[in-house]
Amino acid sequence: MKIGIIAGxxxxxxxxxxxxxxLRKLQPNLTISGVGGKQMISAGCHSLFDxxxxxxxxxxxxxxxxxxxxxxRSTLTQYFLKNKPDVFIGIDxxxxxLGIEMKLRAAGIPIVHYVSPSVWAWRKKRIYxxxxxxxxxxxxxxxxxxxxxxxxVPVQFVGHPLADHIPLVSDKLAxxxxxxxxxxxxxxxxxxxxxxxxxKYLAPTFIETAKxxxxxxxxxxxxxSAINQERNQEFQQHCQQVAPNLPxxxxxxxxxxxxxxxxxxxxxxxxxxxxxMLCKRPMVVAYKMASLTYQLARYLVKIPFMSLPNLxxxxxxxxxxxxxxxxxxxxxxxxxxxxxxxxxxxxxEKTFTEMHQALRCDAGRKAAKAVMSVTVIPQMTxxxx
Numbered sequence: 001m002k003i004g005i006i007a008g009x010x011x012x013x014x015x016x017x018x019x020x021x022x023l024r025k026l027q028p029n030l031t032i033s034g035v036g037g038k039q040m041i042s043a044g045c046h047s048l049f050d051x052x053x054x055x056x057x058x059x060x061x062x063x064x065x066x067x068x069x070x071x072x073r074s075t076l077t078q079y080f081l082k083n084k085p086d087v088f089i090g091i092d093x094x095x096x097x098l099g100i101e102m103k104l105r106a107a108g109i110p111i112v113h114y115v116s117p118s119v120w121a122w123r124k125k126r127i128y129x130x131x132x133x134x135x136x137x138x139x140x141x142x143x144x145x146x147x148x149x150x151x152x153v154p155v156q157f158v159g160h161p162l163a164d165h166i167p168l169v170s171d172k173l174a175x176x177x178x179x180x181x182x183x184x185x186x187x188x189x190x191x192x193x194x195x196x197x198x199x200k201y202l203a204p205t206f207i208e209t210a211k212x213x214x215x216x217x218x219x220x221x222x223x224x225s226a227i228n229q230e231r232n233q234e235f236q237q238h239c240q241q242v243a244p245n246l247p248x249x250x251x252x253x254x255x256x257x258x259x260x261x262x263x264x265x266x267x268x269x270x271x272x273x274x275x276x277m278l279c280k281r282p283m284v285v286a287y288k289m290a291s292l293t294y295q296l297a298r299y300l301v302k303i304p305f306m307s308l309p310n311l312x313x314x315x316x317x318x319x320x321x322x323x324x325x326x327x328x329x330x331x332x333x334x335x336x337x338x339x340x341x342x343x344x345x346x347x348x349e350k351t352f353t354e355m356h357q358a359l360r361c362d363a364g365r366k367a368a369k370a371v372m373s374v375t376v377i378p379q380m381t382x383x384x385x
Contacts, residue, residue: 001027001375004085004109005034005045006076006100008054008093010194010227011271013037015114016091018161020044022368033083035076048079054096069096077103087375089114090134094126101133110374112136114367116144118303127151135374138367141312142358156370159361162271162278166256168356170280170349175260179223179251187223188213188335189262189281190248191255191272192235194227198268201288203238205328206266211243212332217339222248225258263345264338266331269320274308278356280349283309283318284334286326294323312355317348 003023007016017039024030024044032044037051049072077100080088087110090097094117105111113134119126130137130153137155139145148155176183190210192202210222226232232252239246251258255272259265259279267276269287276283285307289297305311307320319334321327338345 001030002083002085003030003032003371004080004088004104005032005036005040005091006054006089006093006097007034007036007040007091008051008096010037012091012093012115013039013051015161016040016045016089017043018364019089019091019114019367019371022364023371025365026368026372033079033085048076054093073099076100080104080109081107084109086110087112087371089371091115092117094130098126098129098133102129105133105135110135112138112371112374114138115140116148119147127153136370138370140359140363141308143312156366157361158366158370159363160274160359161363162275163356163359163361164363166275166278166356168353168360170260172260175257178257179249179254179261181223181249181261182221185221186217186219186339187221187262189258189265189267190222190224191258191265191267191276192224193268193270193272194231196231196234197289199231199234199238201290202268202286202326203235204242205286205288205326205331207239207242207246208328209266209331209335210246210248212328213335214243214246216332216336220247222246223251223258223262224248225251225253225255227255228252264335266335269306269322271308273318277309277312277352278359280352280356282338282345282348283307284331284338285318285320286331287320287322288326289323309352309355313351317351 005016007013013036016036020032020043033046035049035051036045036047041047073096088104090101090113092115101111111134116137116139117126137148137153139155139157140160142157145155145157173183190206192199192206214220226235232250236250256279259276259281262281265276265281265283267273267283267285269285273285287306306322307318309317321330
């Protein structure tokens, strides 16, 4: 069985790897090609391009990379038309993947799109293009599936693999032991994001926020985890420029332990807010972007909240700040407010546990079975499925 698959950023890489492992339980003899990162490659995906070339964020920034992206999309489309897979899976990356999916579906290739675009938030008319491009949409969040059902697009809510992976019970002491941290110290996690632009826009503000918190309480210490050595070095350079004496511990590739070990997390809006929620930690959420991108987003995006915990709950569970409001004064005040009100933290932990349970659906298995349902290849049985 041949599978085509394209992911474009670290969160999609993790989803893709999880899906590939689950698919192999149904069909051990898979040939998988497309675009993926280290996790998908390790799971057996032959990546035709470096996934980082697709990791371009924002509304305006992708235009700067448009010639390269268009050439990649054309090359991948021709590759899959010549080497037809039994099913094609586009993981997130809608502006890139949907164009490929429309052409492949027109050629008779079954299409599954994994991770819904934010059609419920902005550019709602994309739903009509999605209806033409996919045979099945797989959503990570329940309210997304409701939107597709209302528009009569085949959809299945599969839950979030992170909810399966992260334990329901959060063990702060064990996480601190794994990181070599003091059991008695109050730690603030500083997580400015995994993309270069996120580091550029948020790292200085996050570090200045940490500095202000430390000036008001010099017993605090700080921890951070970068997705790779390059992001780690970029963040450390910002620390040296903004607050060279800040008591901060740097880690790589252990964000879940860093979140779990923390008392409060300062985090960039995105998947990391969901991870923090699953780790049952109070958080302060922030986001900044290029000025033109922000001005466009103000008019295009129509949602009451930006962070996933607040969107899932449809209420302001955690403080969130965007653009000019995401300043050190606001962020440090919100962090210190959590530390001054342990009852707020206890309430959040209970709410986050309930939300975690709702997302824990054995997502990899459900997604794999859904993928197999749109192919003409009979699936093999396996005792673990």
